[in-house]
Amino acid sequence: MTMSEKQLIEGCIKGDRRAQKALYDKYSHRMMAVCLRYVKDTEDARDLMQEGFVKLYTNICKYMGEGSFDGWVRKIFVNCALERLRQNDVLRNADDIDDIDYAEIPDESATTEISSEEIMMYVRSLPDGFRTVFNLFAIEGYSHKEIGCKLNISESTSRSQYMRARKMLQKMILKK
Secondary structure (H helix, E strand, C coil): CCCCHHHHHHHHHCCCHHHHHHHHHHHHHHHHHHHHHHCCCHHHHHHHHHHHHHHHHHHHHHCCCCCCHHHHHHHHHHHHHHHHHHHCCCCCCCCCHHHCCHHHCCCHHHHCCCCHHHHHHHHHCCCHHHHHHHHHHHHCCCCHHHHHHHHCCCHHHHHHHHHHHHHHHHHHHHHC
16 A cells, blocks of 8 residues: 555654655655756765755655645755755856856757757766756756855856856767
8 A cells, every 4th residue: 555645744754664665765766866967976866865865854844735745855855965065165166157158159959859868968977066057947947046045156157157057068969
């Protein structure tokens, strides 16, 4: 018998190991994908995923039922990844948007005939700062203002990191 989402949450709040395992089984694959978007190494992603589940189990009592539980879980893992990246100061050499040469950005049509798996492989190969901002903006849907607040950078630095990430991705795809 499978547990409902509500039963999983209530079980985890009570410390029920079966509920925790069921929650892990339900979300581990998707959360591993989230972790892999923010760190390059699979082992680092596994460590990050474990940290995320510890935070999830510790804070599950704070879920108030507002919004989807899936979104709440993903937010925990994204914040966990950002916390680790902030500790490593991934944007210490980030430049402001005024330093970008927009004329060099390749045509977007280069990405029309490539699979999402290939794109994610290229995203994972981006430098940490570019990858982080690209994920937050293009995949997670945060605004540059929100990204700036989360990463302690200016809004324009977020924009420049995103533009540079896009430019680098397009160059990688064109070389293919």
